[in-house]
Amino acid sequence: CPTETDHKDKKVKVKVDKQEVEIRQTMTVASLAEAMNKDFDHVIEALLNTSLDMDSLEPDSVLEERWIKEVVKRSGMKFSWAKLSDSRERPNRDVHRRPAADPSSLALRPPVVTIMGHVDHGKTTLLDSLRKSQIVSTEAGGITQHIGAFLVQLPTGEKITFLDTPGHAAFSSMRARGANATDIVILVVAADDGVMNQTVESIQHARTANVPIIVAVNKCDKPQADPQRVKRELLAYDVVCEEFGGDVQAIHVSALKGDNLMALAEATVTLAEILELKAEPSGLVEGIIIESRTDKGKGPVTTAIVQRGLLKRGSVLVAGKSWAKVRYLLDENGRALTEAGPSAAVEVVGWKELPSAGEIILEVESEQRAREVVEWRTYEEEQQKLQEEQSVIELKQKQHLEEYKKEREGLTHLSWRQRKSALYRANKGKFSVRPSEKMQRDEHNLPLIIKGDMDGSVEAILNILDTYDAQQQCQMDVVHFGIGDVSENDVNMAQMFTGSIYGFNVGASKPIQQLAARCGVPLRLHTIIYKLIDELKDELSSKLPPHVSENVIGEATVLAMFDVSVGKKKVPVAGCRIQKGQLDRRLKFRLIRGRDVLWEGSLAALKHHKDDVQVVKVGMECGLSVDGDVAFNPGDVIVCYEEVDTPQVTSWNPGF
Numbered sequence: 108c109p110t111e112t113d114h115k116d117k118k119v120k121v122k123v124d125k126q127e128v129e130i131r132q133t134m135t136v137a138s139l140a141e142a143m144n145k146d147f148d149h150v151i152e153a154l155l156n157t158s159l160d161m162d163s164l165e166p167d168s169v170l171e172e173r174w175i176k177e178v179v180k181r182s183g184m185k186f187s188w189a190k191l192s193d194s195r196e197r198p199n200r201d202v203h204r205r206p207a208a209d210p211s212s213l214a215l216r217p218p219v220v221t222i223m224g225h226v227d228h229g230k231t232t233l234l235d236s237l238r239k240s241q242i243v244s245t246e247a248g249g250i251t252q253h254i255g256a257f258l259v260q261l262p263t264g265e266k267i268t269f270l271d272t273p274g275h276a277a278f279s280s281m282r283a284r285g286a287n288a289t290d291i292v293i294l295v296v297a298a299d300d301g302v303m304n305q306t307v308e309s310i311q312h313a314r315t316a317n318v319p320i321i322v323a324v325n326k327c328d329k330p331q332a333d334p335q336r337v338k339r340e341l342l343a344y345d346v347v348c349e350e351f352g353g354d355v356q357a358i359h360v361s362a363l364k365g366d367n368l369m370a371l372a373e374a375t376v377t378l379a380e381i382l383e384l385k386a387e388p389s390g391l392v393e394g395i396i397i398e399s400r401t402d403k404g405k406g407p408v409t410t411a412i413v414q415r416g417l418l419k420r421g422s423v424l425v426a427g428k429s430w431a432k433v434r435y436l437l438d439e440n441g442r443a444l445t446e447a448g449p450s451a452a453v454e455v456v457g458w459k460e461l462p463s464a465g466e467i468i469l470e471v472e473s474e475q476r477a478r479e480v481v482e483w484r485t486y487e488e489e490q491q492k493l494q495e496e497q498s499v500i501e502l503k504q505k506q507h508l509e510e511y512k513k514e515r516e517g518l519t520h521l522s523w524r525q526r527k528s529a530l531y532r533a534n535k536g537k538f539s540v541r542p543s544e545k546m547q548r549d550e551h552n553l554p555l556i557i558k559g560d561m562d563g564s565v566e567a568i569l570n571i572l573d574t575y576d577a578q579q580q581c582q583m584d585v586v587h588f589g590i591g592d593v594s595e596n597d598v599n600m601a602q603m604f605t606g607s608i609y610g611f612n613v614g615a616s617k618p619i620q621q622l623a624a625r626c627g628v629p630l631r632l633h634t635i636i637y638k639l640i641d642e643l644k645d646e647l648s649s650k651l652p653p654h655v656s657e658n659v660i661g662e663a664t665v666l667a668m669f670d671v672s673v674g675k676k677k678v679p680v681a682g683c684r685i686q687k688g689q690l691d692r693r694l695k696f697r698l699i700r701g702r703d704v705l706w707e708g709s710l711a712a713l714k715h716h717k718d719d720v721q722v723v724k725v726g727m728e729c730g731l732s733v734d735g736d737v738a739f740n741p742g743d744v745i746v747c748y749e750e751v752d753t754p755q756v757t758s759w760n761p762g763f
């Protein structure tokens with residue numbers, strides 16, 4: 108009779124039992140036991156009285172799907188399929204721009220200006236003059252360096268940030284990344300040249316980016332300068348200057364002489380005021396990288412334009428797949444800054460790796476968070492790469508697979524899963540071979556061990572291998588596959604089977620690499636599936652005997668035949684004329700009469716007049732005798748040829 112305690116125990120037991128078991132397509136006995144919260148013996152017991160060979164079952168024996176289901180069923184439990192890869196479920200840990208700030212927290216910021224225009228119209232000269240105007244006005248007067256941007260401060264205190272990479276290439280490459288750093292475009296048009304191709308292109312670039320234009324009519328110091336013409340020509344492109352009733356300011360300048368540059372700067376400030384450029388002056392930073400380089404002393408350095416928030420020393424930033432704890436902030440004069448607000452261009456030192464120009468900078472709360480973001484972005488990129496690769500492969504394979512299927516129609520074609528378990532069945536016998544009874548190296552056999560970083564990638568590779576249809580040339584067997592870095596076990600197994608290990612997106616530690624080298628096990632690691640398959644194709648091809656082909660060197664016709672006494676023997680000699688190429692005594696020969704080949708072999712002697720020679724050339728006559736019993740006839744053809752080995756290539760075509 109059950110006591111109360113018994114009853115309690117029973118209850119507890121029911122709780123501990125897993126009612127639903129997460130299963131995979133293949134599991135080891137041990138992993139199934141673990142998933143069921145049972146021990147090894149339980150699984151063995153559940154498999155009693157099945158067709159499985161109980162004696163061969165070990166904890167690491169692999170069970171096929173149907174046996175896994177059987178065990179679960181016989182244990183009175185239900186099963187559910189485990190997610191293919193936990194990593195696919197990874198939560199998104201990225202960081203993004205914050206939502207727009209409350210208008211009350213915004214403050215005016217200086218404009219960021221890009222100079223564009225036709226080649227030779229004076230963009231570089233204008234930038235240089237603007238920069239110089241600053242050096243004179245600040246007593247520092249030091250060496251300015253190119254950091255990708257510089258600040259111009261008007262006597263009235265207003266500031267303008269000029270991006271100093273002229274031309275629209277930089278502008279459009281930034282925009283292509285969806286990163287527009289520019290508020291105003293100064294369009295430089297030479298007054299002696301007028302509107303040209305790239306002037307029009309620049310206008311179009313500014314338009315598509317929705318950035319207003321100020322026209323700098325340059326080279327006005329030149330006698331042939333005609334600023335009015337420039338403004339008239341611009342009308343055709345809907346750039347309507349103020350004097351034609353439009354709202355585009357046009358300033359006549361001489362970049363070379365420095366004339367009227369202040370007027371240009373003032374016009375820029377005026378436009379900026381109209382645009383009411385504002386940003387949040389404090390809080391977490393958002394910005395954009397306009398240049399990046401590696402400095403010998405400072406390491407990776409970028410120039411950033413701050414777009415929001417206050418950049419400080421010690422801020423933790425993320426850009427692309429890199430992060431920084433800001434060590435130094437420097438301006439274009441190399442002066443250290445403690446902070447930089449919106450529209451400032453600063454050199455940022457402290458990056459772990461070099462991010463690229465055009466990348467968005469976002470400040471995060473901690474180094475831990477920065478690492479997390481970079482890790483996520485790296486992971487996501489890998490996933491994308493894998494996916495792209497897979498879709499390329501799938502696309503290329505589709506057609507090939509269709510043909511392949513058609514060919515195999517009527518034949519029993521195994522599904523991938525069946526093939527997988529069939530492989531295991533086929534290998535079962537092989538696994539029982541003791542390492543001491545190593546398999547003989549078979550030239551026409553390639554045993555494979557496939558390792559991948561996740562089920563998806565291993566599946567993709569196995570699917571490709573499944574199309575292998577050149578078994579008659581070289582037997583290819585997958586003897587093992589799995590997820591994770593290449594292990595000692597993999598190397599041992601490869602050695603036992605004299606096979607090769609192919610790894611996709613996995614590593615192999617130094618000791619494993621050394622072990623593989625010692626055991627003579629080829630270890631081939633790849634990060635691109637089709638490169639892996641290419642190498643596999645090469646390895647398969649290397650196992651095939653070369654194709655022997657013939658290269659005809661020369662041809663002669665037999666004119667007459669006579670016997671020559673060599674000692675007591677009479678040797679038949681053919682007197683020939685070389686019709687094509689040459690005869691080379693060291694190569695192979697063939698005697699042809701009509702359509703028949705009468706003899707093939709080597710020459711015993713080749714003479715020109717009385718002399719033994721190696722080679723006789725076209726037009727010459729010669730006497731030759733052969734190794735063997737041959738009766739020459741006038742009119743016979745003698746062909747001289749060489750045999751050339753060409754490596755054979757596997758006929759397997761995985762579709763790409």
Ligand SMILES: Nc1nc2c(ncn2[C@@H]2O[C@H](COP(=O)(O)OP(=O)(O)OP(=O)(O)O)[C@@H](O)[C@H]2O)c(=O)[nH]1
Nearest residue numbers: 225226227228229230231232325326327361362363
């Ligand atoms: N007379 C005169 N010459 C100028 C002026 N501005 C530029 N130049 C000259 O025009 C030529 C081209 O000037 P750059 O500043 O190199 O022109 P750019 O537009 O930067 O040319 P790219 O970089 O090749 O696109 C140089 O020889 C300059 O000295 C100017 O205001 N007056």
